[in-house]
Amino acid sequence: MLFKVAWRNIWRNKTRSIVVIASVAVGLFAGMFMMAFFMGLVKQEISSAVETQLSHIQIHNPAFADDKEVSDTIANAAAIIEKLKNDSTVKGVSGRVVAAGMISSSSAAMGVEIHGINAADEKKVSSISGEMKEGIYFSGKKNEIVIGQKLAEKLGVKLHSKIVLTFQSVTGDLTAGSYRIAGIFRSRNSAFDEMTVFTNDNELGQLLGTRSGIHEIAVILKDDKNVNNAATELKKQNPALLVQTWTELSPEMALITGIFDQIMYIIIGIILLALMFSIINTMLMAVLERQREFGMLMAIGMNKPRVFFMVVLESVMLTCAGIPVGILLTIGVVEYLAKHGIDMSAFSKALSQFGFSNIVYPELQTSMFLPISLMTGLAAILSAIYPAVKALQFKPAVAIHKI
Amino acid sequence: MSYVIEAHNLTKIYNPKTIPVYAVNGVDLQVEEGEFTALVGPSGSGKTTLLNLIGGLDYPTTGDVKIAGVDITKMSENKLIDFRLQNIGFVFQAYNLIPVLTASENVEFVMLMQKKPKREREQHAIELLKEVGLSDRLNNRPTELSGGQQQRVAVARALASKPRFILADEPTANLDSKSTENLLDIMAKLNKEDKMTFIFSTHDQRVIDKARRVVTLVDGKIVSDEKQTQSS
Numbered sequence: 343m344l345f346k347v348a349w350r351n352i353w354r355n356k357t358r359s360i361v362v363i364a365s366v367a368v369g370l371f372a373g374m375f376m377m378a379f380f381m382g383l384v385k386q387e388i389s390s391a392v393e394t395q396l397s398h399i400q401i402h403n404p405a406f407a408d409d410k411e412v413s414d415t416i417a418n419a420a421a422i423i424e425k426l427k428n429d430s431t432v433k434g435v436s437g438r439v440v441a442a443g444m445i446s447s448s449s450a451a452m453g454v455e456i457h458g459i460n461a462a463d464e465k466k467v468s469s470i471s472g473e474m475k476e477g478i479y480f481s482g483k484k485n486e487i488v489i490g491q492k493l494a495e496k497l498g499v500k501l502h503s504k505i506v507l508t509f510q511s512v513t514g515d516l517t518a519g520s521y522r523i524a525g526i527f528r529s530r531n532s533a534f535d536e537m538t539v540f541t542n543d544n545e546l547g548q549l550l551g552t553r554s555g556i557h558e559i560a561v562i563l564k565d566d567k568n569v570n571n572a573a574t575e576l577k578k579q580n581p582a583l584l585v586q587t588w589t590e591l592s593p594e595m596a597l598i599t600g601i602f603d604q605i606m607y608i609i610i611g612i613i614l615l616a617l618m619f620s621i622i623n624t625m626l627m628a629v630l631e632r633q634r635e636f637g638m639l640m641a642i643g644m645n646k647p648r649v650f651f652m653v654v655l656e657s658v659m660l661t662c663a664g665i666p667v668g669i670l671l672t673i674g675v676v677e678y679l680a681k682h683g684i685d686m687s688a689f690s691k692a693l694s695q696f697g698f699s700n701i702v703y704p705e706l707q708t709s710m711f712l713p714i715s716l717m718t719g720l721a722a723i724l725s726a727i728y729p730a731v732k733a734l735q736f737k738p739a740v741a742i743h744k745i
Numbered sequence: 746m747s748y749v750i751e752a753h754n755l756t757k758i759y760n761p762k763t764i765p766v767y768a769v770n771g772v773d774l775q776v777e778e779g780e781f782t783a784l785v786g787p788s789g790s791g792k793t794t795l796l797n798l799i800g801g802l803d804y805p806t807t808g809d810v811k812i813a814g815v816d817i818t819k820m821s822e823n824k825l826i827d828f829r830l831q832n833i834g835f836v837f838q839a840y841n842l843i844p845v846l847t848a849s850e851n852v853e854f855v856m857l858m859q860k861k862p863k864r865e866r867e868q869h870a871i872e873l874l875k876e877v878g879l880s881d882r883l884n885n886r887p888t889e890l891s892g893g894q895q896q897r898v899a900v901a902r903a904l905a906s907k908p909r910f911i912l913a914d915e916p917t918a919n920l921d922s923k924s925t926e927n928l929l930d931i932m933a934k935l936n937k938e939d940k941m942t943f944i945f946s947t948h949d950q951r952v953i954d955k956a957r958r959v960v961t962l963v964d965g966k967i968v969s970d971e972k973q974t975q976s977s
């Protein structure tokens with residue numbers, strides 16, 4: 343019956359209670375939506391980085407990873423690639439010849455990382471082939487190169503322009519090759535676009551003098567949850583090689599998700615702290631205007647723990663009524679925007695500089711509902727303490743005769 | 746014969762440091778079980794203060810109050826609440842009832858505080874409301890009841906805890922004469938049939954006429970204490 347009394351007491355002043363419930367709901371929505379937005383942004387960024395740069399797993403000769411000497415190829419690359427291609431959990435494998443070099447047009451020169459690839463294999467691992475702005479992703483002709491739009495702008499070159507790549511061969515001689523631009527791509531990451539060029543692996547191997555040597559094996563799995571298991575397995579099979587997952591290749595990116603989690607709780611905490619003032623205020627008003635009633639209740643035998651409990655209960659019920667509203671609001675809005683996306687093109691220039699995309703698809707963080715609900719409940723209890731103590735201080739003899 | 750209430754040399758001084766008001770001044774009062782006693786006196790004579798003291802709603806400046814032999818003036822506030830719950834029924838002039846509860850829930854509420862089982866609470870509440878003539882108003886909230894009906898619910902509520910006695914401070918002050926008579930009849934009946942002890946303060950001569958004992962206060966002192974025979 344105490345629950346009944348508390349619940350009905352909340353509705354004695356409907357407007358006031360609705361204001362509190364609405365502010366709790368909106369406060370929680372704001373926090374949870376922000377989380378969904380940033381998580382969506384981060385997850386998109388991660389998958390974009392995985393698709394363009396990182397892959398799920400990369401395999402290198404440990405020496406190559408250290409100083410990028412072209413002589414440090416992967417010893418039994420062909421066998422490893424063959425094996426991975428036959429693995430049913432693997433979506434794509436690409437062996438790459440990688441060299442640092444210089445790209446020069448008639449007007450400019452830039453340092454780049456040259457990826458010698460097999461177009462058919464690389465297509466299964468990287469999304470670049472789907473991000474062509476001009477031309478095509480290798481036609482099979484000789485001396486083709488695919489470069490990023492940003493780089494093309496800097497070099498002042500167009501589709502089908504001729505450029506020259508210069509790099510050190512395996513013997514240490516400076517070697518140059520002349521290429522024609524077959525395609526220009528634009529990924530979400532303009533830094534990557536500026537730094538990476540693609541050519542045929544065999545041609546590059548020949549110029550480098552590494553022949554069929556491979557520097558990098560990139561693997562994409564069918565299910566990204568298997569990454570760690572697959573990497574462990576590969577490490578076991580190839581103890582001499584460096585096997586890295588995308589989180590190892592880019593630990594800062596993996597960290598971001600965890601950091602956002604913590605930031606989120608801090609933000610929700612701040613929102614709740616602000617809400618607490620409104621709850622305290624409301625509960626204090628509710629208690630003070632019922633002074634005579636509390637006097638009467640204590641006169642007829644409602645003891646102090648019960649009075650205290652009732653005030654806390656009212657506060658918790660009032661506040662927690664906002665939780666489902668806030669959660670439903672969040673689910674509704676986030677689900678909708680997860681389908682339709684939030685167009686951030688107004689800010690896209692700045693965003694794409696950091697590799698973020700134009701359209702953000704927020705991602706619902708259902709795992710936060712419980713901890714956030716508990717935090718809100720705690721805030722409600724804390725907010726009730728002062729009003730409840732106030733209620734206990736009423737003297738029945740005085741309170742009853744207050745007009 | 747032991748007394749249900751024994752007040753000895755009771756004094757209550759308000760504002761002792763500034764302008765002291767001797768609201769109750771050296772009162773000795775004994776009440777026996779089964780009394781139907783009116784506390785009368787001019788406004789400001791100390792009726793409410795005295796009722797508060799013997800009901801354990803306030804502490805005296807000096808003197809003591811024994812309820813069934815237990816001195817309540819030494820109890821802590823919280824202990825006193827539980828003591829009131831088990832021993833004393835209250836009917837106030839107004840604002841007796843919990844506004845969000847129905848008549849029967851209001852009556853049940855004290856029994857809930859006493860941790861009585863639900864079945865017993867519900868049954869007893871219905872019985873009590875029937876006794877005060879409100880069996881057709883069980884599920885009405887206070888705002889849906891007349892002043893007289895509200896006071897009858899308050900009497901039923903006061904009875905619900907099975908107290909030793911009921912204190913009523915001007916229970917009829919806000920009632921019209923018909924409701925006043927009705928409430929007094931119910932109280933008199935409960936007094937007669939169930940031996941429930943009532944002590945009530947009043948200004949109303951018709952209410953005073955119904956009492957069997959009339960204690961008159963003036964300036965916080967008892968100036969007369971008379972038994973009167975009952976016509977009804």
Ligand SMILES: Nc1ncnc2c1ncn2[C@@H]1O[C@H](COP(=O)(O)OP(=O)(O)OP(=O)(O)O)[C@@H](O)[C@H]1O
Binds near residue numbers: 791
């Ligand atoms: N809380 C208080 N502080 C100071 N003085 C008080 C207080 N309560 C009562 N008094 C004073 O004590 C005296 C007795 O008051 P009390 O309310 O007991 O009288 P009463 O007989 O009940 O009067 P009424 O018939 O008007 O209800 C009065 O002079 C009153 O002004």
Ligand SMILES: [Mg+2]
Binds near residue numbers: 914
């Ligand atoms: Mg009075």
